[in-house]
Amino acid sequence: MAAVLRGSRYLGGKCCKHVDFAFVSTRYMASKTSVGFVGLGNMGNPMAKNLLKHGYxxxxxxxxxxxxxxVQELGAQIVDNPAEVADKTDRIITMLPSSPNVIDVYTGPNGILKKVKKGSLLIDSSTIDPAVSKEMAAAAEKMGAVFxxxxxxxxVGAASSGKLTFMVGGAEEEFTAAKELLTCMGANVVxxxxxxxxxxxKICNNMLLAIGMIGTSETMNLGVRLGLDPKLLAKILNMSSGRCWSSDTYNPVPGVMEGVPSGNNYxxxxxxxxxxxxxxLAQNTATSTKTPVPLGSLAHQIYxxxxxxxxxxKDFSSVFQFLREEEEGQ
Amino acid sequence: MAAVLRGSRYLGGKCCKHVDFAFVSTRYMASKTSVGFVGLGNMGNPMAKNLLKHGYxxxxxxxxxxxxxxVQELGAQIVDNPAEVADKTDRIITMLPSSPNVIDVYTGPNGILKKVKKGSLLIDSSTIDPAVSKEMAAAAEKMGAVFxxxxxxxxVGAASSGKLTFMVGGAEEEFTAAKELLTCMGANVVxxxxxxxxxxxKICNNMLLAIGMIGTSETMNLGVRLGLDPKLLAKILNMSSGRCWSSDTYNPVPGVMEGVPSGNNYxxxxxxxxxxxxxxLAQNTATSTKTPVPLGSLAHQIYxxxxxxxxxxKDFSSVFQFLREEEEGQ
Amino acid sequence: MAAVLRGSRYLGGKCCKHVDFAFVSTRYMASKTSVGFVGLGNMGNPMAKNLLKHGYxxxxxxxxxxxxxxVQELGAQIVDNPAEVADKTDRIITMLPSSPNVIDVYTGPNGILKKVKKGSLLIDSSTIDPAVSKEMAAAAEKMGAVFxxxxxxxxVGAASSGKLTFMVGGAEEEFTAAKELLTCMGANVVxxxxxxxxxxxKICNNMLLAIGMIGTSETMNLGVRLGLDPKLLAKILNMSSGRCWSSDTYNPVPGVMEGVPSGNNYxxxxxxxxxxxxxxLAQNTATSTKTPVPLGSLAHQIYxxxxxxxxxxKDFSSVFQFLREEEEGQ
Amino acid sequence: MAAVLRGSRYLGGKCCKHVDFAFVSTRYMASKTSVGFVGLGNMGNPMAKNLLKHGYxxxxxxxxxxxxxxVQELGAQIVDNPAEVADKTDRIITMLPSSPNVIDVYTGPNGILKKVKKGSLLIDSSTIDPAVSKEMAAAAEKMGAVFxxxxxxxxVGAASSGKLTFMVGGAEEEFTAAKELLTCMGANVVxxxxxxxxxxxKICNNMLLAIGMIGTSETMNLGVRLGLDPKLLAKILNMSSGRCWSSDTYNPVPGVMEGVPSGNNYxxxxxxxxxxxxxxLAQNTATSTKTPVPLGSLAHQIYxxxxxxxxxxKDFSSVFQFLREEEEGQ
Known part of the structure; x- marks a missing residue:
């Protein structure tokens, strides 16, 4: 029991990637109830593995x-479709590419809601239109489940190392239950x-990220053409009001920083x-809420x-390369 | 002499705004050679005062x-025009509203270059087109002066407290001489x-700043309309890749931060x-160097x-207010 | 004869000249089968009236x-909901504000498809997302009907005078049947x-229209500030490659043209x-088809x-007023 | 004399390209006073030829x-520099690539104004910043000349066939004199x-042209992706409010029209x-007059x-190709 507690404490920490799988005894696993997982792609796969590592x-x-x-080799039980997952467990995580997939996995002919148990907790980690999330939540509620x-x-790296950030929407009283699972896969659960x-x-952050990245790329390109050394310009921006994540953490100009895609041909x-x-998605939500997003919209068009x-x-910081004049004869 | 050095060291520190004027003895002032100053507007006035405080x-x-x-009441000698300033001193700082003023002050009929001494150091702190700076430098060089x-x-606040940042272009061997003066007025001289x-x-920083500010405003507005609390959204952005100076230091949404213009009706x-x-200016330099700056250009249009x-x-963070729907009946 | 004259006055509209009124006998009217109409708003009302005028x-x-x-006073039979319309007739025209209304009117609990007859012709004149049109068509097809x-x-003016242009999508073999009805309400059926x-x-045309209108407004504003007379500038554009509908038919600058909203405070x-x-809608379809529409997207944001x-x-040509500097002291 | 008048009338017509060179007798040529021409590039060359053809x-x-x-082989006298041209004649036409060239040709060390005669008429057909035109006019006026x-x-085609359109700015009382020469080279002189x-x-027209061309390209691309036939879409736009010169005269989509660059790989x-x-140039004038031109500015960035x-x-209609998705695997 002490071991379990110790393990549990240990597993709660950020270094869960070092978990020795052999150490997670069968007895320990038996003490946790099962979790469903739908969508084992590049992201879902390592996420499901982290759940297994944590004994679920x-x-x-x-x-x-x-x-x-x-995941099957690591002990997961594989079933035919989302409805069967819902038939066997009352906590399910879904990780899917886009809105139509989510709609199908929840409300399709073999969807989760076909066999969902009352009181089930359904957590969707896909990035989709928030309006679809609301629709799914309403449909789940009709079946007595929580979405x-x-x-x-x-x-993918953060998914593998269990360092994802989860941004969670839904009934506040269910947040603790959701957090228990999400903590196995992420360092921050907000x-x-x-x-x-x-x-x-999520959408808001990524829209601002895109704007900052394109803006940084334009600015660095302009500065270089005006005779500034790119490293010096980055330094000046980063100590000034032009500072942003794209300038100080993920600079798009090759040679300014190490360990970022711009240093590795994007x-x-x-x-x-x-x-x-x-x-x-940002554009769609802006349109449906009648919100003007001129730069966000132009960023969308540029990408x-x-x-x-x-x-x-290519990595999205390659916008620097896209904007930079490359061809000869001009 | 030791006192002078000590004073000098002391004055070089960041607390120069606390300098007790009485303490700066006449003898001390006499030991420094004069500095010319052209352009005593909102910025130039406090800058010139800081030179006086430092004994120049x-x-x-x-x-x-x-x-x-x-500045006259504080001991400055006032003359009729820039040429006369150049006639009386060989270090001159200019702080003017725009390119045409700079051209006139340097090359006009009563301009500095009409009477500039050989070897003079001319420092222009105006924000203007870099092409004009180059022209002025070339014209100064013909007269044997350095621009x-x-x-x-x-x-204005930073100008008063001597906390400006100076971004300096010109012959590297003259930088030390320039820095001696600029340090009296600024905390950073780069x-x-x-x-x-x-x-x-300067132009690059401000272009990226404008992009970040408009982007932050769009993003915060969109997030609020999608049901997010603005303080929470700012917190999430600031711990994520959307982070930028406009989101974490100068947030444009009233109520998110204290001590910024958004909290004071801009x-x-x-x-x-x-x-x-x-x-x-950014647009002009981008056009003349044939550099694509799509977001910078749109930011210009929005302002x-x-x-x-x-x-x-209004403060430039009022773009949040501009973009937000205000009118009724829509 | 008196009846004819009265009818003629009543018809008042510009296309009534093609209707040979004497020919539209009671017998003839009786020979036409009924048409359903759902949505009697600003546009639907005059459209339905034109059907009545043509004897349907x-x-x-x-x-x-x-x-x-x-329309009831003019002889139309009013029923409770779209399903009842479908119960009583096999040709139905719908004219609704937006996609959700169309979805509800066709597939809702009292929707057309609840009671639609096999072989019915369903024509939707609403402006909506083409993807929704396709969904409705698929749903109708399942019931044996054509959408x-x-x-x-x-x-509204063109709707009243029967001069609308209809842009028709659907099975080509049904076009003749659709055209028979649409010709009563429009001058062009494409x-x-x-x-x-x-x-x-429709969406494509309006996107290009918006771009042309904003472009014309920017151009006229710029030209005037550069010293050009607006009428002369319009004339030059219209004989040159800058010519567009917004410059030659619907000029946004007050005083350049008569009979357009710019002459009537928009x-x-x-x-x-x-x-x-x-x-x-254009933005949504561009996003879903991954089509870059940078100007269309910015036009959307400006509106x-x-x-x-x-x-x-205000009329959409008021973008000229929006862009023009109006405030003092700048 | 009658012959001259007759010839003059004939030459004033649009068919001046058909002028039989042999017919223009030496006597006739002698009756016209000489015209200076500076800048014999792609445009200037055929323009100067047309002046020769008209007997100047x-x-x-x-x-x-x-x-x-x-032009020398066709009888023109070639001199060393613009100042010499001005020394020999009092009517001069200049056709140069950009503002700096114009400044040099007029005000440089061997510039026209160095030897210009009082009362000379100087006509600049270059496309440059209007502010530079004003400067040149002021400089010319000081020398007693008219710019x-x-x-x-x-x-180039229109230059060869004498079908250019000239847009003329300057003192109205000199317009007739200018028109006499310009009519030899153009079909319209406004x-x-x-x-x-x-x-x-000129700048206004081309800004609106660029907006219309990009807008047409986006629209055609979107329409095709939505399932429309490009020829049909062009037809619909051209009978509707989306109509513009780029859609009806210079369509950017290959195959829609004949005899335009889109049909010839741009x-x-x-x-x-x-x-x-x-x-x-449009951007610069908009910036200096503080005129918002959001679409014009974005059009600039796209080009x-x-x-x-x-x-x-490539021809500027190739923006259609630029925006269209081409690469595989997406």
Missing amino acids: PVIATDVFPESCKE MDAPVSGG YCGQVGTGQAA QGGFGTQLMAKDLG RMMCARGYAN | PVIATDVFPESCKE MDAPVSGG YCGQVGTGQAA QGGFGTQLMAKDLG RMMCARGYAN | PVIATDVFPESCKE MDAPVSGG YCGQVGTGQAA QGGFGTQLMAKDLG RMMCARGYAN | PVIATDVFPESCKE MDAPVSGG YCGQVGTGQAA QGGFGTQLMAKDLG RMMCARGYAN
Whole structure:
């Protein structure tokens, strides 16, 4: 029992990635009730693994059977579809690419809500339109279940190391229950308000991020053309009011910083087409709430143009490269 | 002599605003050679006072005689025009509203270059087009004088308390001489490179600042409409990749922060029309260097629209108010 | 004969000249089968009247009973809801404010599809997201009915005078049947392609219209400030490559043209908030098809900002006024 | 004399390109006084030829001697520099790439104003900043000469066939004298107002043209993705309020129209970098007059991005290609 407590304390810490799997005894696992997981893609896979590491029996499914292999080998039970997951457990996490997938997984013919138990806790970590989150919450409520939106920030690396940030929307009284699970997969779990506000926070952050990144790229490019050394310019911006995350932590100009995609030909990181998708969501919510977002909207268009010009799979900081004059003869 | 050195060391510190004027003895003042100052406006006035406080005899002029009164009472010698300033001293600081004023003060019929002494150090702290700085430098060089551009960041408050940041462009071997004077008026004096790079750094910073401010305003407005509490949203952004100076230090949403213009109906601070002017400079340099600056350009247009709609004299963070829906019946 | 004259006066509209009234005998009217009409707002009302004028018995409904009065007095049969309309006739036209209304009127609990007859022709003249048109078409097809989208261009005036332009999407073999009805209400009926292309054409036109209008306003404002007479500038543009509908037919500058909203303080015409709605649809379709529309997107934002600043109900050409500097002291 | 008048009438017509050169007798040529021409580039060359064809003795110069060959063979007298042109004739036309060239040609060490005769008529057909036109006019006036700005619309083809449009700014009483010469080279000669308004009209037209072209490209691209046939969409736009010169006369979508650059891989026509230059001028004048031009400004940035991505020498309608998704795997 002491071991369990110790393990439990230990596991709650940030270094959960070092968890020795052998150490997590069967007895310990048995003491936790199962968790469902739908969507074992690049992000869902390491997230589900972290749940397993923390001793939760996992019941999982994915439309692509091969995606289930890894977690199955680690002990997860694989079932045919989301409805079966809901049939076997009353806490389910979903991690899906986009709104239509979420709608299908919850309300489709083999969807969670077809067999959901009363009182179930359904946590969706997909990044989708907050209006869809609200729809899902309303549909879940009709079945006596609770739906929360909990999109993440941090990429595959953070998912693997359990360092994601979760932004959670939904009934406040359910937050503690959600946090218990999300803490296994993330370093920060922030309560944002009613259903949909988790998505809202995620979308807002990424819109401002995109604006800051393009702005930093334009500014660095202009400064260099005006004769400034890029490292010096970055230093000046970072001690001044131009400072932002894109200038001081993820600078898009090759050579200014180490360990960021700009130093690695814009490989890895957060792809331009994923940013374009998030900006599309921001645009949709701005349109439906009649909110003017001129820079956010233009940022969306710029990432869309980049996708059209071959930058879809490069890190979103490659906008620096896109804007910079490269061709000869001009 | 020791006293002088001690005083000098003391004055170099950040608490120079507390300098007891009585303590700065006549003997001390006599030991420093005079400095010319052209342009005693809102910024130039407190800057010239700080030179006086640091014991420099000041020879000053301004097109508006009444602007000269205050520094005259503090001991400055007032002369008729820039040429006369140049006739009496070989170190001159200029602080003027815009490029045409600078051109006139240096190369006009009563301009500095009409009577400049060989070897003079001419420091222009105006914010102007870097191309004009280069022209002035070339014209000064023909007369055997040295011209440096040294625009400031920080407003009237920083000018009064001697806490400005100077971004300096020009011959590196003259930087020490320039720094001696600028340190009396500023907390940071940064060498940026060849002539014009001080302007470039200033312009770049302010362009990115404007982008960050409008982006933050759009984002906060969108988040609030999506149901997020503004303080919570600011907190989330500031711990995430959306973080920027406008979100964490100068938040544009009333009530999120204290001690910033958004808490005071956007009074004080940095006026929208001044930001529009700086963005115009950024636009001009971008155009002449053929650099694409899509967000910087749109930011310029937005501040221009705001000037047209009555926001010219409000702090530039009032873009939040401009974008927010206010009218009824919609 | 007296009846004919009375009828002629009544018809009043400009296209009545093509109706040979003597020919429209009672017998002839009786030979026409009834048409359903759902949505008797500013546009639907005159459209339904034109159907009546052309001898079609009309069976109509609207959520606001008072909207039904006028057409009832002219002989239309008023029923309780769309399902009842579908129960009584097999050709139905719908004219509704936005996508959710269309979804409700077709697929809601009292919706058309609840009682639609096999083989019915359902024509939706609302301006909505083409994706919703496609959904409605699929839902109708399941019930054995045919759905076509047929949004209009032209405002209340064109609706009254039967001069609307209809852009029609749907199965080509049904176009003739649709055209028979639409010709009663419009001067042009254009077949655009598969379901949703009517909406697409409408949305595309209005996006380009908005871009042209804002562009014309910027250009005219700039030209005037550069010393050009606005009438002369309009003339030069209109004989050159800057020519567009907004410059030559609907000039936004007061005094350049007669008979347009700019000459009447931007009253009447096509409201800014309606344009903002259409641009929102364009934005949504661009986002979902991943199409970059940088100017369309910025046009959307500008109309959105205008709505936030009190221009919601002014004609969309008032963007000239919005952009023009008005305040003093700048 | 009658012959001259007859010839003159004939030559004034639009078919001046058909003028039989042999027919223009020496006697006839002798009866006209000489005209100076500075700048024999792509545009200046055919313009000077048209002056020769109309019987004007031409005295020309260019910085590149080889540019002078063709007109020399046709009878023009070639001199060393603009000052010499001014020494030999009192009517001079200049056609130069950009503002700095104009400043040099007029006010440089070998500039026109060095030897200009009192009462000379100086006509600048370059497209430059109207502020520079005003400066040149002021400088000319000091020397007792008259300066007019007369930029052209129409490209090399129109220059060859004498079908240019001239937009003329300057003293109205000199317009007749200017028109006499310009009519030899253009089909339309429009008086715009005081000095600089010719440039203003040109710049305004091209800004609106760029907006219309990008807008048309976005719209056509969106429409095609929404399932519309491009020819049909163009037809619909052209009969509706979306109509503009770029949609009905110079459609950017390959296959929609014949005889335009979009049908020829965007070769020929008006190059993207020339459009970017004109938009830079528009931007500069908007900035200096504090005029908001949001779409014009974004259009500038888009053409600037295109130059950075390899489109500098393609026709400006290639923005359709730039915006269209081309790469695979997205």
